[in-house]
Amino acid sequence: FLNQTTGSAPKxxxxxxxxxxxxxxxxxxxxxLRCWHGRKDSPLDVILVNDSGGVKNASHLLKYDSMLGTFKADVKIVDNxxxxxxxxHIKVVSSRDPLKLPWVELGIDIVIEGTGVFVDGPxxxxxIQDGASKVIITAPxxxxxxxxYVVGVNEQDYSHEVANIIRSAQSVVFYLCFSKNFTNDFFIIHAHMLIVCERSVTTICFVGLKSR
Structure with missing residues (x-):
């Protein structure tokens, strides 16, 4: 996706x-944002975050993560x-309406759609209506x-001209897709996969069910 978007150029x-x-x-x-920050040669430039909690919430949760620990980067609040x-510097806005975000004004190329709300075409x-060129949905x-598109499985099938909205393989169910690579060299008769992930706000904790 990114290779086709950026293309190649002489050194x-x-x-x-x-x-x-x-x-x-x-x-x-x-x-x-953490992953992007760790790649100095990244073709991307994160310039804006839309978070309903504002700069205080965004800066604190970016710096201190219950799963990943303390972010080594120096995170500060510059202004409101x-x-x-x-x-x-990364701009922080707070709007629940995508049509009111400054995509045209800032010349946004790619929106990482991580709210879990805007997960269909409309x-x-x-x-896209608001001026962004591409959207990557991070939820089902x-x-x-x-x-x-699953990196390592079918990312080579992406065509820049075909889709302006794509879905990244963010869910644990996509780990099964990697078995495709095994079948090139092995014949699988039986397999078992164990996945461990953190509990999210929408995950039901079976241990705590009253009906147990």
Missing amino acids: AQTVAKLKVAINGFGRIGRNF ETISVDGK GAGKH AKGADIPT
Whole structure:
């Protein structure tokens, strides 16, 4: 996806980075920013976060994560609309309506849709209507018109011209997709896979069920 978007250029030529906005600064949104920050050669430039909690909430949860621990980067509040990560300023806005976000004004190329709300074509499509070029949904998407890509399995099938809205393989169910690579060399008769992940706010804790 990113390779086709950025293309390649001679070493002497400077290629402008793609402007990225994160819509929804929950665990996935914050993890995306952490991963991006750790890649100095990334073709992406995160310039905005949309979080209903504002700069105080965004900066604190980015710095201190119950699963990943303390973020080593220097995270600070610059003003009421800006945080900095190791000196890199990132704008923070708070809007629940994608059509009211400054995608045109800021020239946003890619929106990381991490709210878990706008997961179908019409919903995620609001980002496109508002001026973004591409949308990557990080939650289970609805609708056969939104393709799913799993890195290591089918990312080579992505075509820049075909889809402006795609779904990333964010769910634990996609771990099964990697068995496709095993079948190239092995014939699987029986298999068992154990996945351990943290409990989210929407996950039911069976130990605590009253009906047990």
